[in-house]
Amino acid sequence: MQSSPRFHYIDNLRSLALLLGVVFHAALAYGPYFSNIWFTADPTNHVAFDYFAIWSHLFRMPLFFVIAGFCAALLISKRGGNGFIINRLKRVLLPFVVFFPLTMLVLYHALGWGAEIAHEKPALFTVFQSVKEPIISTMHLWFLWNLTQFCLLCWLLQKHASLYQSILAVVVRPAFLLVALPILLTVALYQQLVPFPAPDKLYPELWSYDFYGVLFLVGAGLYHHHIRVQQYARYFIPLLIMACLSLVPYFYLMPSSPSLEAIIRAANTGVTTPEHIDIFVVIAQSIAIVAWTGVAFLAGYKWLNQFSQLNKYLSDASYWIYLIHVPILIYIQFPLSNTTLSPWLKMFVAVSATMALGLLSYQLLVRHTLIGVLLNGKRVKTARSQQQATPIS
Template sequence: MKTTKDGNMTTNTRYHYIDNLRTIALLLGIIFHAALAYGASFQNIWLTSDVTNHIVFDFIAKWTHLFRMPLFFVIAGFCGALLVNLRGENSYLFNRFKRVFLPFLVFLPIILGSTLAISFWAASFVQYRPPIFELFELVESPTISTMHLWFLFNLFQFCVVFWLLSKWQRGYQAIMGFISRPIFLIVVLPFVVGVSMSQQMIPFPPPDKLFPQLWSYGFYGVLFLVGASLFHHHSVIQRYEKQLVWLLLIAVVSSYFYFAHLPAPLEMVDVVTALNNGGVVHVEVDVFLVVMQTFAILSWTAVCYLSGYKWLNMPDNLSRYLSDASYWVYLIHLPILMVVQYGLINTAFNVFIKFTLSILVTFTLSILSYHFFVRSTFVGSFLNGKSYSVKEVNKLA
């Protein structure tokens, strides 16, 4: 990604690690959603939950949930600041409208419709019906969910706020400078995130409603601003990279206490109540668990970001291809995964084989659909704009 000179920024720099981290964050969505079907904790809430399960998949889902989307929003903020720096505030907002909000409007009805159709299809032949099928008959007025596309809806909200902030240049620069300082990242950020998450169930839910949810602003929205600040003050990353071992230690210790104190999975009656209340689960605040969750989220996100900066800042055609493909793959992977996992429910395969097959088949079909039907078509331009090879990128840089 090219930049112009801005403060301590270096001109004509391509941040390959940002592309690679974005790819990883999006493609981890396949692993996360696949694990939900085979984790015992999610049997009452997931559409494709299988009668065979294992605690390993509880851990995979809950661990990746801590950092996968937080990392994505840090990267989104970095890219947002880059676009404002390159194109100006108004061009940035127009670009985000085209690449974020319009795909949300187009793909949400497609995903919702295909999910319902696949669920009705599965109900006609699966020997084990996931418990949530029965719940649908008990819910009086279900709330429309944005499903896994919630990130687009929330991201565009943050983009609008960021656009407004960027027009206030003096305040914008002061805020970006403050956010990059240790006092913010060590003290203010954990406090804001912890307070924002304190009224949410643990593990935290997605902000998947068709209206703004303020707690997500104090969580994902603030992380978006962290990413923007790292763009403007990129040199500070070298200083923070030296703390990678300590951050990893904090991540491991906080995760240990987080997993050791997790509440029991929701009972069926709790799920029904939540669905009838618009998906809201009323919880008692466990301060210790909120603190451990907050430290685990922020430390794992920092570890992933700094690891990418240290080891993934290299260009090659495969990583560039996957970077372009990852947006499409994430958008359409869930219906494909559902078909695969429903097809596996009736089999006697070992749960680890089911998990592996569901990931491999979903990823393969998603990539093939991108390569043959998206990459060189108007859909690819709609999602990513013009694609460039590594050689072309280096010429542009």
């Protein structure tokens, strides 16, 4: 077993990506674009929340899967293939098996309670009443289910060492990242809604393999060829400019929000293929995904590569907070929807209260319990944790 330096920016980026999920899901309630889609869509809204949600959606989960691939390669290098897959089954699959049914039960109660107290029910409740046999969704826990699948495939791939290393060497080359990767993402997302949906079905969704699976491999390649990260960091400013410019055609070509009829049809069939596919907006979306994910990763490398007790605490707590945050948001946002507060103040209250409850419950119920061991592994002394990596993506 090899020892590895701790990549602090990976830990910090991972926690930020997860915690950004709280802000993202809270914002969905206050943007008019998502008024037909989200559980707690508020009658008072502002278009700024749409722009934030659509922008952050471009890189939040793509960045997470790049980090997950990085951590997977690190674990394989450190513990070997069998040690890697055992760790991933314990830290990724087992939490999914435990929290999926619990989250469904709590979410069911939260929505029923919200329907009773809300003065104005969100449009999505019309969908609930119209769907006869809904397709089971893994909700916001879809990332655990998809990550388990990718880890199993990575475990099989690493058994063929030469092929594994050859693939990882290719996916971090400039030509692949700038040309091949946007093309692969365009192919993957061609028949999906824009903005792209979550691959939240219990059965494998092949487009997710071509999208998140490829990004997972890029992350693994960046671990084995970390010198590439140092080289690409020199071009951070040009990449940031490119990322900002990519938003112009993306937002300009953005299709209108799905109608209730389209949402009902998708909920009944599980098919998210739009009626009309605009290849240009799909291409614009793919370029923006690559650019903004690269910006986020390199920003972390440049400015977040340091250890602190606060960062370590947030890194550990972020997993728990992400797992529980959607039901908490629902319990908070439904009462807020009955008030005349501005959407900005509602957003602040929802995010602040969710984060506070998440941190408090982590400290009291998780950090020093078996749940903490399940999610983050056994705690180690600070001096050791600064020297060794214990991937939790």
